[in-house]
Amino acid sequence: MKILVLANFGMGLYNFRKELLNELINQKNEVYISLPKDEYVPKLVNLGCQFVETPLERRGTNPLKDGKLLLHYIKIIKRIKPDVVLTYTIKPNVYGGLACRIAKTPYITNITGLGTSLENKGVIQKITLGLYRSGLKRASCIFFQNETNRKVFFDKNVVKSKTRILPGSGVNLAQHPFEEYPDNDEKDRFLFIGRMMKAKGVEELLQAAKTVKEKYPNSQFDLIGSCEEDYYQQLAELNKSGIINYHGQQEDVHSFIKNSHATILPSYHEGTANVLLESASSGRPVLASRVPGCIETFDEDVSGFGFEVKSVESLVEAIIKFIRLPYEQKKAMGIAGRKKMENEFDRRIVINAYMNEINNL
The missing domain is CATH 3.40.50.2000 (Glycogen Phosphorylase B;)
Incomplete structure (x- = not known):
């Protein structure tokens, strides 16, 4: 299979999802990653991922730039022809989801948190909810990292697709092994x-x-x-x-x-x-x-x-x-x-x- 992963920065993808990427690669899948270039990209490439540089402003609200991001996603999906697309964080979720709908490509979304744009009530929240409704409409599965976030999306009539709860990104128990507690030196x-x-x-x-x-x-x-x-x-x-x-x-x-x-x-x-x-x-x-x-x-x-x-x-x-x-x-x-x-x-x-x-x- 060809699998395309859309993310907003390399650190999160490498620190919290490299085990999943390894599993996909070990099972003989072609794994492509789309994100802005940063110091973590070489590490992800060393895992066996194929990198597609993608300009993305994590906190930007410029509709012109977001429109370009959508067109970029459509272009790379049509070029790579992935069997499934995995998306993380708000812009890849929204614009990646829209691109997958247009290209008729299956996609799986991960809601990694509500973010400030949804936590704060007002015009920005309404716009964000509308974008999410469009982006998530045809998702094969939507993963949530806690039950409260899932309830918000259902209550706001954002999701109707299949949903599942994950224990966050999980933790690599071997990479973060149990350590003996520091000595009692009267200092906390x-x-x-x-x-x-x-x-x-x-x-x-x-x-x-x-x-x-x-x-x-x-x-x-x-x-x-x-x-x-x-x-x-x-x-x-x-x-x-x-x-x-x-x-x-x-x-x-x-x-x-x-x-x-x-x-x-x-x-x-x-x-x-x-x-x-x-x-x-x-x-x-x-x-x-x-x-x-x-x-x-x-x-x-x-x-x-x-x-x-x-x-x-x-x-x-x-x-x-x-x-x-x-x-x-x-x-x-x-x-x-x-x-x-x-x-x-x-x-x-x-x-x-x-x-x-x-x-x-």
């Missing part, structure tokens, strides 16, 4: 992994770090991720004052997870938070917003703590609650998180679901 090291942007809860996190450091100066806040919005100056100032340690974009996040006592994610919305899956798989407790895409990744008071989204006060309470836990209880939470990942979030579950749907075609 908290880790944030994500893009520096408002929707990830960065503003609440920075404010909480200031508050907690005043009461618990031994606490440490490490932040990893690219700066996608204008937080450069604030991050630099807090880094200089010792409130946080900002490490920028890092290719190897596992070593940071290994050295931390807990991972924090104050995100406003997620499909399923990969950083929480990877942290729990490594045996680290997680502290996360009580929002769909986060709450599924931990059991309250067993493998993590939840807090109210957009609330600095609730976040501070969760952090201090964790700091005050006995060392052995923190360690036990990490062990419980690993077991949950093994039972519910193994990436093989995702691969098997995709292979099942592809074979059904």
Whole structure:
């Protein structure tokens, strides 16, 4: 079979879907990937994928450029003639879906999260919902990463096709093995992994770090991720004052997870938070917003703590609650998180679901 994968950037495709790509290639399929060129493309090509460069602005709202993207998708689908197209994230889902409808090509869609355009009510939400209705109309199967997201799409009359729930992107249990908990050195090291942007809860996190450091100066806040919005100056100032340690974009996040006592994610919305899956798989407790895409990744008071989204006060309470836990209880939470990942979030579950749907075609 020829399989075409439409995505918006290489990092996500490589970090969270390379096992699926490997499986498809190992089963003698020709796998094409369509995305903008970045540093992850050579790694994807080394897996055996054939690369089709595709200009795509992840956050752009220029209708002219989006129209060109649609025409580009139609062109490559007609040239490659894939047996099935797999799409991820909003623009590939919408415009890739429309292109597949026009070219009469089967396609399988993955809703990786609602995104800001759907979370915020107003004209943009209505436009986005309309685009989704058109793009998803003929999908062979639509994968959702949590039940809440699926309900939104049904309630808004966006989907009528077959749908299935996946455990997010799953987690590679071997790539993120269980790690012994750090020694009890009277210092709690908290880790944030994500893009520096408002929707990830960065503003609440920075404010909480200031508050907690005043009461618990031994606490440490490490932040990893690219700066996608204008937080450069604030991050630099807090880094200089010792409130946080900002490490920028890092290719190897596992070593940071290994050295931390807990991972924090104050995100406003997620499909399923990969950083929480990877942290729990490594045996680290997680502290996360009580929002769909986060709450599924931990059991309250067993493998993590939840807090109210957009609330600095609730976040501070969760952090201090964790700091005050006995060392052995923190360690036990990490062990419980690993077991949950093994039972519910193994990436093989995702691969098997995709292979099942592809074979059904």
